[in-house]
Amino acid sequence: MDASHSRSRVRRRRLLLPLTAGLCAVALVSGCSDTNSGSPAAETTKPSSAPQAAGDLQSEYQAVIKNVLPSVVQIQASNSLGSGVVYDSKGHIVTNAHVVGHERTFKVTVATGEKVLPASLVATYPEQDLAVIKLDSVPKGLKPAKFGDSKKVEVGQIVLAMGSPLGLSSSVTQGIVSALGRTVSESRVGGGTGATIANMVQTSAAINPGNSGGALVNLNSEVIGIPTLAAVDPEMANSAAPGIGFAIPVSMVKTVADQIIKSGKVTDSGRAALNITGRTVVDTNYQPAGVAVVSVTRGGAADKAGLRVGDIITRIEDLPVTTITSLSEALASDKPGEKVTVTYLRNGAEKTAKVTLGEI
Template identity: 60%
Template structure:
């Protein structure tokens, strides 16, 4: 599986789903942003699933002969790193399918494990290796929600002593906070990289692929911690040993044949993880995604010059915002609030930045006539078929 949007969207640097195909970064359609960026799903790795990595902390400053080492901020930070790794790494697992491997997080003591939807792909059965064991355990799919790139699998025979991770408060994540990314990059289980929170509130579009539907995800955490193929599904944690996100995407350079752009990775925020995972475990589906929707099925509309010029409505759901506003199949949406709409992707991106219940003006054309209507946005449901 391979390593796999914000008002100012970086061009999704092809996130890579976990799997053998993760070796090459894939590019998503460009997104309007201050700079052109591509994203790669940090999903699965084609590396050996049996490989493991040992993390060894470096020693502090050398002590003067005959005297104890002087305490320092550096030593304290190192101690913090070691403590966090000791706290969280036992909650990180390696997930293997028939096409590759990725990472996951122990969600509860019952054997539920949360990961990326692009890590599980279309598989129903998995092999899971816990951090403190080399014995593979069988697991099956509970449910997957590709629209938020999240899934839950469950150990068939959960062993005793499982250590569920602690999830942090997404509202308290701030730029500059130190982060550690954990997982199995390239099959190296138990690997840890460090960085900081580079930005919050990013809206990113994943590239489409065999294991990735090209989801548009809002409020992602951007981090400088290295995220590589196989890291997908693993935790991004703070120095309080709290999971603040699930590593999902790594940026690539569109003009460098998909070469990695160091220090630009993205993680799904903790609030989204817990919201979706709780529903998948309880109901095996998502009934409240927390994401805004018009209640339509649409596609990109091409004008007479075959240029993208909006999102044309293919069908209208019976109880959605579009139906209440009188929108019809054949209407071409050209604006949502202050955002110009030229493609289905741009419509999805604009909706991702809004919340259910928001009132917004929809600009559209019908039979060549420009019109507007004010609607109250609904909620994107489990089918994920409509924006």
């Protein structure tokens, strides 16, 4: 199975900071070093290339932060706090759908000033956990971010995550691109969208509540993703799994944002669908065992392939389907118009159908 069909087995948490969580207490700890300043050898030894290399990397970090951080904003809704990225000079800001929730007006703080600016919702697209808001008036000096190319993102690249983790605005963490092509499903608990998102960028950069909607940036000062989810370990009382975060790839961010800004909605999702509604069914041991077809869109993908109400879908190609979520994950990396083999049960008998996928 290739990377585009890889499945993460840990549960995820949204990266949205409830304001009711209270104030953050931050402890600052100073570092120390043990030097031997009195050693003549230390004075005469030729410096190695390592400090120079470290200095060069530090300079790169500082340049990227200087270039990009002014484009990362803090977004405050009535009961939550998240981040966003300035998309263009007209005041459009891209963020996560779960940051804006069901609200239509927001308070935005830009990195270049403490003044809170009002903003309004343009449109939200929960299916991909993305949204666009717009500043009611564009302040002087507003700086749009530079967005990169998903095709040039590679495992091992150094990245910086910028946003407002735990309400600490203009914060930066660093890490690498850990993996590509992850398919991740978001919970609906606590205001999550329940979206299943394909081709996500996995990163080791620290991602915390409040980072949602911020920027994952490469050393060319380009946004390559929108931090959206962090993993939690179900075997450790759902505590955070350090160094496992996920960002929506920049290709999808640009696709969704461009359509919302142009049309006020997403007109071409690029997401495959069977064009059915369904529900999870269980077996005799009360374990999830498939997705029962509740309704079929007339003229849609499933209808044309002969699927009926009451059929129980158990597999898409070689991927097992036991729940609605696993069905979404099985389709997440496919495109409308592609053909897939759907295995299903009808009156207890296993059957297959070749389905030309439709679109969400």
